[in-house]
Amino acid sequence: MKILTDLHTHTSDGTTHAYSTLLENIAYAKTIGLEAIAMTNHGPNVHDSPSPWHFNAMHIIPPYIDGIHIIKGIEANVFGRHGKLDVPPVRYGVNSIELVIAAVHDGAWEPKNNKDFLEVYKNLANNLQVHIIGHIDRTPYFSSENLDVLLPIFNENNKVLEINGFSFNVCAQDNCRTLIQKAKEYNSKVSVNSDAHFALGIGDFDNIINYMEEINFNFENVINRDYKTLKEYFNF
Numbered sequence: 001m002k003i004l005t006d007l008h009t010h011t012s013d014g015t016t017h018a019y020s021t022l023l024e025n026i027a028y029a030k031t032i033g034l035e036a037i038a039m040t041n042h043g044p045n046v047h048d049s050p051s052p053w054h055f056n057a058m059h060i061i062p063p064y065i066d067g068i069h070i071i072k073g074i075e076a077n078v079f080g081r082h083g084k085l086d087v088p089p090v091r092y093g094v095n096s097i098e099l100v101i102a103a104v105h106d107g108a109w110e111p112k113n114n115k116d117f118l119e120v121y122k123n124l125a126n127n128l129q130v131h132i133i134g135h136i137d138r139t140p141y142f143s144s145e146n147l148d149v150l151l152p153i154f155n156e157n158n159k160v161l162e163i164n165g166f167s168f169n170v171c172a173q174d175n176c177r178t179l180i181q182k183a184k185e186y187n188s189k190v191s192v193n194s195d196a197h198f199a200l201g202i203g204d205f206d207n208i209i210n211y212m213e214e215i216n217f218n219f220e221n222v223i224n225r226d227y228k229t230l231k232e233y234f235n236f
């Protein structure tokens with residue numbers, strides 16, 4: 001199995017902890033045969049993120065550069081259990097943001113107990129702005145039991161679960177495996193993304209794909225497996 005798009009990548013715009021430009025990301029994506037990447041920098045309301053204008057101006061970037069489709073997105077931060085996001089308001093009547101990944105980050109807000117965890121993700125499930133629930137496996141109070149509650153709700157609300165490369169390979173290995181197992185059990189739609197902060201990390205899905213193959217995950221549920229499927233799913 002090959003996955004031909006990567007919907008979670010960062011660029012070095014602003015004072016970010018990412019080290020490649022969009023053009024460098026595109027060039028690398030091309031060398032490894034991807035069809036599309038999404039640029040999803042951190043929402044503006046945390047330290048080390050681009051300004052709101054970065055997100056407002058993304059419409060100036062062409063949708064297709066050197067053989068790669070470019071999706072303009074944001075990795076929005078969650079503030080509080082009501083699920084408030086730092087997606088900048090539309091400016092000049094042009095909405096630049098095509099894809100919203102909602103993610104809990106410790107620099108913004110984190111749940112203080114299990115009740116917060118369930119409440120915030122139920123609220124995100126009901127938020128029409130949100131396309132993808134980002135790296136839930138890194139949020140405090142993540143558990144298999146909580147996924148039993150939430151995954152049916154995500155399914156009802158057409159939310160896609162992210163299977164995140166940085167979680168799988170580095171910082172939440174056991175949780176990410178649990179997430180993949182539960183996504184299989186609940187037949188959830190997923191998006192397999194790198195979360196690359198450097199061009200050479202884009203499309204680095206090998207370990208995740210190996211694990212998914214090992215447990216016979218249904219790849220029909222990977223909505224970003226190719227650009228055609230992705231475009232149809234999100235109606236870009």
Ligand SMILES: [Zn+2]
Nearest residue numbers: 075103105135
């Ligand atoms: Zn993140």
Ligand SMILES: [Zn+2]
Nearest residue numbers: 008010075195
């Ligand atoms: Zn990220």
